Amino acid sequence: xxxxxxxxxxxxxxxxxxVSEETLLQHHAMHHRDYVDSLNAEIRGTPHSxxxxxxxxxxxxxxxxxxxxxxxxxxxxxxxxSPSRDLLPSRELLEAIEDNYGSFDLFKVAFENAVVxxxxxxxxxxxxxxSGRLRIINTKDADTxxxxxxxxxxxxxxxxxxxxxxxxxxxxxxxxxxxWGHVNWPFVSQNYRK
Numbered sequence: 001x002x003x004x005x006x007x008x009x010x011x012x013x014x015x016x017x018x019v020s021e022e023t024l025l026q027h028h029a030m031h032h033r034d035y036v037d038s039l040n041a042e043i044r045g046t047p048h049s050x051x052x053x054x055x056x057x058x059x060x061x062x063x064x065x066x067x068x069x070x071x072x073x074x075x076x077x078x079x080x081x082s083p084s085r086d087l088l089p090s091r092e093l094l095e096a097i098e099d100n101y102g103s104f105d106l107f108k109v110a111f112e113n114a115v116v117x118x119x120x121x122x123x124x125x126x127x128x129x130x131s132g133r134l135r136i137i138n139t140k141d142a143d144t145x146x147x148x149x150x151x152x153x154x155x156x157x158x159x160x161x162x163x164x165x166x167x168x169x170x171x172x173x174x175x176x177x178x179x180w181g182h183v184n185w186p187f188v189s190q191n192y193r194k
Contacts, residue, residue, distance in 0.1 A: 002040055003036055010083045018178045018179065039056070042063055067142075080187060084182075096192065122160070125145055127153055128192060130151070153191065154188050
């Protein structure tokens with residue numbers, strides 16, 4: 001089985017001004033494609049060659065895991081974004097956010113702080129724990145909460161520099177603040193309902 005580079009659910013220029021067409025082309029058509037190509041080269045002739053992406057993430061180690069997790073994380077990240085602006089979480093998810101963080105605005109502040117304080121390359125996630133509680137976490141490099149059976153990823157932002165440096169340079173805080181205008185809340189809400 002060959003892992004495919006999934007097409008974006010929008011055109012390369014449709015997330016502007018959050019991210020430019022140039023950034024999205026570099027990020028998807030180059031960085032994401034490199035992870036896909038590297039993963040296919042790494043799994044060729046191994047027992048992983050007959051597995052789907054999620055199975056590889058859950059069972060692999062080393063470079064195979066790193067490339068598979070990067071592919072999975074990017075696939076998820078693209079779904080978390082939308083060219084539509086000003087969408088809101090479902091009432092059910094909004095109530096859970098307010099219950100966990102006090103208000104939607106306080107949740108956004110907590111999420112932004114997690115993004116800004118992520119020291120290394122990685123990801124900032126909103127996850128749902130098995131208990132039903134929500135938690136904001138950072139993962140380093142390619143790590144992903146999908147490997148934890150007690151958590152369900154709901155939302156993610158890519159905090160690797162290639163996700164924002166062309167448009168924002170070192171101003172990661174500006175990147176995450178613009179992120180809110182392009183969150184695909186119907187997708188995030190659907191994840192919450194699972």
